[in-house]
Amino acid sequence: MPMRTIALNMPDHAKANNRQRTSLFQDFVRWFQLKKYQYEVTFSLYMLTSTEKLIFNLVLFILISLLVTAAWLYLPNHISIIYNRIWYYLHGEFAYSTAEIGSKNMDMTGLKSTAAALRTTVAATAPTIAESAGTTLREL
Structure with missing residues (x-):
């Protein structure tokens, strides 16, 4: 057949x-x-010329790239902040350990180590800050 x-x-x-x-x-x-x-x-x-399509697609690609980059970089931090706020609202205390600096259970050794760390940081960055200030004043 x-x-x-x-x-x-x-x-x-x-x-x-x-x-x-x-x-x-x-x-x-x-x-x-x-x-x-x-x-x-x-x-x-479909009704645009090839140049107009290229420009449109380029602008769309840049906007989507910026959106994805922002979500990739800032969304995890934002979610952790929201989580910490929810934890605080539900439990009345902070969920992260850096909030313990202001708590009543903090002893003087913690404050002394924090002060020592600040002094070390200032000593390390002071020459750079002085150099930058001098360069800025000379340029003015």
């Missing part, structure tokens, strides 16, 4: 599923082309 008579005698649901088998690569290319088409139709890029 020729292929045409078989196709005519097939039920409707079999005709819809009678497509040829394709490779995964061809399926991926077809899926990618569909997504590209949907993107161009959604943002009306």
